[in-house]
Amino acid sequence: MASTTLYTLASSLVLILSIFVSIHFQVTKAQGTQPIVKGLSWTFYDSICPNAESIIRRRLQNVFRQDIGQAAGLLRLHFHDCFVQGCDGSVLLDGSTSGPSEKDAPPNLTLRQQAFRIIEDLRRRVHRDCGRVVSCADITAIAARDSVFFSGGPDYDLPLGRRDGLTFATLNETLANLPPPSFNTSLILASLATKNFTPTDVVALSGGHTIGISHCTSFTERLYPNQDSSMDKTFANNLKITCPTTNSTNTTVLDIRSPNKFDNKYYVDLMNRQGLFTSDQDLYTDRRTRGIVTSFAINESLFFQEFVNSMIKMGQLNVLTGTQGQIRANCSVRNSNNYNLILPSSLGDQEKQGTWSEI
Numbered sequence: 564m565a566s567t568t569l570y571t572l573a574s575s576l577v578l579i580l581s582i583f584v585s586i587h588f589q590v591t592k593a594q595g596t597q598p599i600v601k602g603l604s605w606t607f608y609d610s611i612c613p614n615a616e617s618i619i620r621r622r623l624q625n626v627f628r629q630d631i632g633q634a635a636g637l638l639r640l641h642f643h644d645c646f647v648q649g650c651d652g653s654v655l656l657d658g659s660t661s662g663p664s665e666k667d668a669p670p671n672l673t674l675r676q677q678a679f680r681i682i683e684d685l686r687r688r689v690h691r692d693c694g695r696v697v698s699c700a701d702i703t704a705i706a707a708r709d710s711v712f713f714s715g716g717p718d719y720d721l722p723l724g725r726r727d728g729l730t731f732a733t734l735n736e737t738l739a740n741l742p743p744p745s746f747n748t749s750l751i752l753a754s755l756a757t758k759n760f761t762p763t764d765v766v767a768l769s770g771g772h773t774i775g776i777s778h779c780t781s782f783t784e785r786l787y788p789n790q791d792s793s794m795d796k797t798f799a800n801n802l803k804i805t806c807p808t809t810n811s812t813n814t815t816v817l818d819i820r821s822p823n824k825f826d827n828k829y830y831v832d833l834m835n836r837q838g839l840f841t842s843d844q845d846l847y848t849d850r851r852t853r854g855i856v857t858s859f860a861i862n863e864s865l866f867f868q869e870f871v872n873s874m875i876k877m878g879q880l881n882v883l884t885g886t887q888g889q890i891r892a893n894c895s896v897r898n899s900n901n902y903n904l905i906l907p908s909s910l911g912d913q914e915k916q917g918t919w920s921e922i
């Protein structure tokens with residue numbers, strides 16, 4: 564009798580606690596202030612695949628326990644996907660024999676191959692639970708969000724409902740949309756303004772460089788033949804040890820203060836002239852962005868708030884929704900059974916050739 568009461572009491576306590584925890588969880592999850600593209604929704608999978616996000620999060624927790632470096636690879640993958648042709652999973656597609664694709668463009672050379680495998684593994688797990696209803700593009704967006712969260716950054720809700728594109732981007736298109744690290748602030752601002760990003764977005768998104776690594780080849784032009792005068796001398800000398808030649812295949816961390824932690828130390832690096840790329844360091848040199856860098860360096864909450872906002876904005880670049888595109892059964896290849904029903908007539912002949920030869 565007494566034990567039953569105790570049991571009831573204990574289970575109601577657990578229930579109350581779990582309600583409290585889940586409410587608390589909802590409240591602390593930022594949603595940002597971005598308007599949402601028609602067709603995306605905050606509750607998209609609630610009825611058709613309610614476990615999608617928890618399956619991905621649980622799996623990634625395990626992946627990152629083995630190697631937290633994969634978080635950086637997944638964050639960058641979502642950025643590349645969105646900037647080239649929109650967040651449509653196009654970055655995941657293998658090229659065809661008819662020509663090079665997004666994956667073959669120089670920036671792709673430094674995408675982690677493991678990131679592609681992780682996305683496909685997540686797709687398999689999610690589709691096993693719900694069937695083919697969750698897109699590779701959404702899985703990539705969720706994985707990027709979870710990468711930020713598990714690295715110590717903010718957690719936030721994502722509008723979902725992206726569909727997968729039918730075409731991979733050409734090499735030219737990829738190069739035209741991903742600015743190189745040698746760009747100064749003027750060029751970066753101009754490049755990102757074409758996608759409606761403000762200077763605050765640019766500084767906040769560059770904060771993605773608070774985690775991860777770079778190959779020497781991405782910055783040795785700042786060391787040889789002449790040392791970039793905007794770079795701290797000791798920092799430069801240490802980089803020269805890691806990268807003794809311009810063609811060294813070594814890598815180094817993007818944020819020397821806390822390479823695996825998603826925090827605001829990247830901006831502290833910039834204030835100390837320890838930014839790795841010109842595109843990073845010049846944000847502190849240029850008067851248009853210097854104040855934003857400083858404000859993020861002294862207020863991490865402000866950085867997190869702006870980062871979430873800009874990520875939600877980036878995550879909606881040219882998304883396909885509704886009946887556009889498809890839900891891929893394999894993230895690296897287009898579905899072959901229904902292509903003629905959904906191939907948009909607006910596609911150029913050249914693009915058509917590129918994709919038809921895949922089938």
Ligand code: HEM
Pocket residue numbers: 632634635636638639642673674675742743744745751768769770771772774775776777778779780781817840842
């Ligand atoms: C603003 C223009 C940007 C430029 C010029 C740029 C450039 C680069 C370059 C050159 C690398 C190193 C590649 C290598 O040599 O291995 C890199 C790495 C990285 N970038 Fe960016 N990036 C930019 C924006 C972003 C954005 C918006 C994000 C995400 C929000 C991001 C996240 C990352 C991450 C996490 C890495 C490390 C990847 C890894 O460890 O595998 N970047 N970026």
Ligand SMILES: *[C@@H]1O[C@H](CO)[C@@H](O)[C@H](O)[C@H]1NC(C)=O
Pocket residue numbers: 666667668671672676679
């Ligand atoms: C680009 O990445 C893909 C992704 O797996 C890889 O198969 C391909 O070989 C890479 N391209 C080049 C030129 O290395």
Ligand SMILES: *[C@@H]1O[C@H](CO)[C@@H](O)[C@H](O)[C@H]1NC(C)=O
Pocket residue numbers: 735
């Ligand atoms: C790609 O760009 C280069 C130079 O920018 C140009 O010469 C070439 O014709 C372009 N190729 C295609 C297929 O558009």
Ligand SMILES: *[C@@H]1O[C@H](CO)[C@@H](O)[C@H](O)[C@H]1NC(C)=O
Pocket residue numbers: 747748749750
């Ligand atoms: C940025 O780089 C471009 C191209 O090298 C150059 O023309 C421009 O003057 C630079 N801007 C600043 C403010 O340094």
Ligand SMILES: *[C@@H]1O[C@H](CO)[C@@H](O)[C@H](O)[C@H]1NC(C)=O
Pocket residue numbers: 804805806807808811812813
């Ligand atoms: C790689 O970096 C180490 C120091 O971190 C350096 O001793 C070595 O020479 C570098 N190797 C190459 C191939 O650049």
Ligand SMILES: *[C@@H]1O[C@H](CO)[C@@H](O)[C@H](O)[C@H]1NC(C)=O
Pocket residue numbers: 808810811
């Ligand atoms: C790198 O460059 C040096 C000097 O230019 C050359 O001797 C060496 O063979 C190159 N190494 C690779 C891996 O290309």
Ligand SMILES: *[C@@H]1O[C@H](CO)[C@@H](O)[C@H](O)[C@H]1NC(C)=O
Pocket residue numbers: 862863864865868
């Ligand atoms: C830091 O930024 C947050 C978020 O915008 C703001 O609420 C807070 O007042 C700021 N803190 C300081 C000390 O300025």
Ligand SMILES: *[C@@H]1O[C@H](CO)[C@@H](O)[C@H](O)[C@H]1NC(C)=O
Pocket residue numbers: 657893894895896
């Ligand atoms: C997905 O497509 C790739 C490339 O064609 C192939 O190697 C792989 O086996 C496919 N995976 C599945 C599960 O069918």
